[in-house]
Amino acid sequence: MFFSKSFGYALRGILYIALLQDEQRKIQIDEIAQKLSVPRHFLGKIMQGVVKAGLLQSTKGPYGGFSMNETTLTTPLIKLVEITDGLDQFNICVLQLRNCNAVNPCPLHQEMEGIKTKLLLMFNQTTIVDLLNDNKKVFIKSLATQ
Amino acid sequence: MFFSKSFGYALRGILYIALLQDEQRKIQIDEIAQKLSVPRHFLGKIMQGVVKAGLLQSTKGPYGGFSMNETTLTTPLIKLVEITDGLDQFNICVLQLRNCNAVNPCPLHQEMEGIKTKLLLMFNQTTIVDLLNDNKKVFIKSLATQ
DNA sequence: TGATTAAAAGACATCCGCATCTTTTATGGC
DNA sequence: GCCATAAAAGATGCGGATGTCTTTTAATCA
Numbered sequence: 001m002f003f004s005k006s007f008g009y010a011l012r013g014i015l016y017i018a019l020l021q022d023e024q025r026k027i028q029i030d031e032i033a034q035k036l037s038v039p040r041h042f043l044g045k046i047m048q049g050v051v052k053a054g055l056l057q058s059t060k061g062p063y064g065g066f067s068m069n070e071t072t073l074t075t076p077l078i079k080l081v082e083i084t085d086g087l088d089q090f091n092i093c094v095l096q097l098r099n100c101n102a103v104n105p106c107p108l109h110q111e112m113e114g115i116k117t118k119l120l121l122m123f124n125q126t127t128i129v130d131l132l133n134d135n136k137k138v139f140i141k142s143l144a145t146q
Numbered sequence: 147m148f149f150s151k152s153f154g155y156a157l158r159g160i161l162y163i164a165l166l167q168d169e170q171r172k173i174q175i176d177e178i179a180q181k182l183s184v185p186r187h188f189l190g191k192i193m194q195g196v197v198k199a200g201l202l203q204s205t206k207g208p209y210g211g212f213s214m215n216e217t218t219l220t221t222p223l224i225k226l227v228e229i230t231d232g233l234d235q236f237n238i239c240v241l242q243l244r245n246c247n248a249v250n251p252c253p254l255h256q257e258m259e260g261i262k263t264k265l266l267l268m269f270n271q272t273t274i275v276d277l278l279n280d281n282k283k284v285f286i287k288s289l290a291t292q
Numbered sequence: 293t294g295a296t297t298a299a300a301a302g303a304c305a306t307c308c309g310c311a312t313c314t315t316t317t318a319t320g321g322c
Numbered sequence: 323g324c325c326a327t328a329a330a331a332g333a334t335g336c337g338g339a340t341g342t343c344t345t346t347t348a349a350t351c352a
Contacts, residue, residue, distance in 0.1 A: 001235045001236055001237075001238045001240070001258075001262065002148070002240060002258070003240055004339070004340090005242055005339080005340070006339080006340085007240070008239070008240055008241045008242030008243075009242060011240075011241055012241055012242070012243075015253075026298095028297095028298065028299090029298080029299070030298085039340080039341055039342075040341095040342090041341070041342055041343070042340065042341050042342080044299075044300080045300095045301090045340095045341095047299090048299075048300065048301085051299090051300095058298090058299060058300090059298085059299080059348085059349070060297080060298055060299045060300075060347070060348040060349050060350095061296085061297055061298060061299080061347095061348060061349025061350050061351095062296065062297045062298075062349070062350045062351070063297085063298090063349085063350070063351095064297070064298050064299065064348085064349065064350085065298070065299080066299090089147045090147055091147075092147045093154070094147070094148060094149055094153070094154055094157075095154045095157055095158055096151055096154030096155060096158070097154075097158075107161075107277035107278075108272075108277065111268050111272070112147075112148070114264075115261060115264055115265050115268070116147065118260075118261055118264065119261050122257050122261070126254075126257070131253035131254065132253075150309070150310090151309075151310070152309080152310085172328095174327095174328065174329090175328080175329070176328085185310080185311055185312075186312090187311070187312055187313070188310065188311050188312080190329075190330080191311095191330095191331090193329090194329075194330065194331085197329090197330095204328095204329060204330090205318085205319065205320095205328085205329080206317070206318040206319050206320095206327080206328055206329045206330075207317095207318055207319025207320055207321095207326085207327055207328060207329080208319065208320045208321070208326065208327045208328075209319085209320070209321095209327085209328090210318085210319065210320085210327075210328050210329065211328070211329080212329090293352100294351100294352090295350100295351090295352085296349100296350080296351085296352100297348100297349080297350080297351100298347100298348090298349085298350105299346100299347085299348080299349100300345100300346075300347065300348090301344100301345080301346070301347085302343100302344085302345075302346090303342100303343085303344075303345095304341100304342080304343080304344100305340100305341080305342075305343100306339100306340080306341075306342100307338100307339085307340080307341100308337100308338090308339085308340100309336105309337090309338090309339100310335105310336085310337085310338105311334100311335080311336080311337105312333100312334080312335080312336100313332100313333085313334080313335100314331100314332080314333075314334095315330100315331080315332075315333095316329105316330075316331070316332085317328100317329085317330065317331085318327100318328090318329080318330090319326100319327080319328085319329100320325105320326090320327085321324100321325085321326085321327105322323100322324085322325080322326100
């Protein structure tokens with residue numbers, strides 16, 4: 001619902017890396033994919049995009065892998081949606097009308113706008129670190145629950 | 147956003163038929179597709195599903211076409227979502243976790259549940275006839291706006 | 293420098309939403 | 323019964339999301 005698999009996988013990948021940060025090591029895509037029960041190569045592509053967008057850091061070679069950077073924890077979720085799914089979707093009318101807007105609204109415009117605003121507000125205000133307040137061990141386990 | 151093109155096309159098709167009901171005639175798929183600027187054959191498939199689900203009536207042959215039945219106007223929008231998109235989507239976790247629920251929630255479960263509930267409530271309470279309260283001519287025009 | 297390691301990148305494969313076109317079936321008028 | 327009409331149904335194609343596999347690039351260490 002709402003977002004793609006890419007978004008869900010990316011968020012879980014970032015959360016997994018963030019949770020292991022204290023171990024001061026790079027996390028490899030093989031480990032992430034295995035722990036989250038997510039397709040390895042597909043996740044690789046997705047994380048590649050996340051790195052390219054500057055939300056994470058990665059290095060190749062021995063002892064390489066993915067790690068956080070200074071922006072990771074304070075990134076709002078909407079930024080991740082932008083990377084994985086794009087933001088165009090928020091401007092599509094449920095009736096698939098091109099010219100649907102406040103001036104020329106479809107019969108569901110007002111109601112959908114209210115829900116969309118609530119969703120956007122939450123995704124703008126919530127950051128990665130906001131999602132890390134639970135018991136870490138339980139949380140790691142829940143991330144892998146498939 | 148939220149729903150498929152099929153849903154949007156189906157809803158506009160039903161609304162178009164409902165708006166012309168007073169003319170006491172069957173509306174043909176060619177006319178609907180043309181007026182709504184929607185692919186004719188694709189819309190045909192979609193309306194076929196709507197008829198099969200009992201939300202509309204249709205007859206073949208000369209003077210045939212689509213028309214409302216006794217249930218059309220009082221159908222809640224969620225029923226149309228069920229026909230075109232299915233209701234499974236409402237049970238998919240944004241993090242793509244299979245076992246995400248109130249007992250074992252992902253870190254976004256609570257927030258997403260709130261938004262989902264609001265959307266479901268609106269789609270359960272709103273019926274086709276609820277969408278027909280505007281000026282009809284303006285509304286027909288807006289339906290075709292592409 | 294050479295070997296090893298791990299991400300980056302590219303080539304495919306699959307499935308589904310979306311769309312088009314053709315054939316079949318049912319209905320009404322003659 | 324025959325013809326015309328319009329929906330139903332089937333075949334096919336396209337593109338994007340998802341997923342797999344192979345090759346290339348970069349980093350570390352000996």
